[in-house]
């Protein structure tokens with residue numbers, strides 16, 4: 001098939017969808033057009049394999065509705081007029097200045113993404129923190145990963161997933177929480193399957209739904225939504241009661257054991273079973289299997305993170321691994337599987353939650369270090385982080401935020417409670433949307449649209465789920481007059497007096513040099529890497545110290561954590577049920593998730609023929625018994641109604657969901673997020689996308 005496409009050249013790069021970090025080659029024909037894609041055989045991550053999204057990723061270069069030129073208009077809903085880069089950037093800089101002078105520096109907010117290159121994140125951080133100076137700067141990673149970040153920080157004193165994919169080859173037990181690996185991260189799933197072919201070990205999947213992953217598991221725990229903390233407390237209860245804990249590790253490497261054990265004492269399996277819906281014998285069994293394994297690992301994704309207890313869920317998983325001595329050893333780890341291709345890059349370098357290189361605004365030493373490096377006064381920085389993305393949007397409603405810059409993010413589809421988001425965006429005095437596509441739903445409310453280059457049209461690095469820094473080589477020139485995000489940040493910086501005084505390098509490799517310098521000797525150490533070395537190794541895992549030939553597959557191998565005393569914290573987690581739950585008026589749980597063909601809000605995969613052929617439209621999974629009672633038929637239509645709004649979808653009857661649950665993929669506009677509730681986790685401010693209450697009735701679709 002590929003031979004038919006007359007490929008004359010293959011160009012190396014890294015996939016721009018999910019966080020797995022597959023190395024990919026794009027095949028170009030004689031006209032330089034992307035016509036094929038294939039995996040890179042010697043890449044340690046994917047060993048020549050790609051999932052369906054990666055295989056057809058080359059089609060993005062020629063996809064519809066790519067932004068070619070900047071667009072501007074004076075009022076929302078009037079037609080956009082084509083503009084020039086100079087005019088649109090001048091106007092953007094003027095509006096930022098006007099809003100900040102009139103309402104204060106923090107009245108202009110920035111929300112970025114997990115999609116752009118790490119060098120671009122670093123440059124944006126410099127612009128946002130060092131030039132524009134707003135404290136209300138965050139990433140859309142608050143919608144997917146902030147619970148993992150918060151949980152890692154609370155347990156270990158720092159963010160950073162401690163494990164790697166090779167741990168599948170060493171573990172003796174794998175427990176997955178709220179992660180449908182075969183659909184969300186197919187190549188990580190393939191790695192797991194390869195490990196299982198060589199050596200059998202138990203796989204336990206915790207998920208309210210019988211997902212593809214649950215179907216292959218040895219044990220499936222169909223937990224009541226939002227109660228993972230109760231299950232984790234009960235497992236810890238059994239492990240401590242039965243003397244299965246690694247007491248030597250606990251004494252040497254943790255603090256808080258006394259308070260932790262007092263709390264879990266209350267969560268005996270009988271009590272826990274009534275809350276989490278898993279029978280008491282099964283809780284005891286999985287606790288014993290996990291604790292008795294020579295090495296056991298936990299992975300999780302949005303089923304844990306997107307909850308009002310998301311951060312606590314992560315802490316609970318970390319504590320399970322600390323009391324069983326399963327951190328920092330081959331096959332023993334707490335590995336959050338991130339969502340976006342560069343969610344890790346933004347966590348490490350963007351300054352969204354602080355300052356670059358995992359530095360905190362709250363620490364005077366960190367503020368001074370960065371201010372000196374950037375050549376500005378440290379007093380320009382705030383002393384604590386500002387709003388999360390999920391607080392910025394409500395602050396528009398209350399008038400605190402008047403202007404907003406959205407970079408490769410689409411809250412009209414991705415945020416909970418779409419009807420409310422629509423009204424919120426309409427209230428802005430100024431909205432600039434920077435994206436590769438001019439038709440993203442949020443652009444409806446923009447005053448300025450800036451066309452950005454896509455993945456593969458620019459050069460830099462991504463960090464994947466296992467801390468592997470991978471090289472994204474430029475495959476072709478940007479479409480039309482679209483520009484790399486870094487070019488846009490640099491040009492905007494020049495339009496401010498402070499930006500003209502600071503150094504904004506134009507080459508990604510020069511920006512990378514700044515990152516190397518700023519990370520030397522820290523846990524997040526890039527000093528032993530450069531672009532060529534990264535490509536040669538097909539990715540290097542940080543910390544990679546100066547002069548080192550290779551990176552580090554695992555963190556905390558010496559049992560020394562990032563708290564000042566070097567110890568990890570065991571944190572007691574009392575469970576308070578604060579979610580919306582089904583009741584007489586709204587009797588179904590509504591759950592949301594992914595399908596393998598689509599990525600996020602379909603701004604890209606929605607434009608690729610093969611993805612749409614396989615998954616063209618939103619649908620609901622519903623249990624046949626529940627459907628029969630309501631007179632709803634397979635392939636018929638149903639209306640779901642929540643306290644926020646309603647959505648009509650096609651129905652697929654399946655035993656994958658229990659009788660009191662409906663499941664809808666989250667990718668489609670004006671669908672599941674018309675129903676979801678904006679309740680937030682108190683630590684991570686991440687929304688509980690996966691739990692809300694709905695009623696369901698038959699519908700007719702014409």
Ligand code: SF4
Nearest residue numbers: 015017018022051054
């Ligand atoms: Fe790309 Fe993720 Fe698929 Fe790999 S698994 S090809 S990184 S989308």
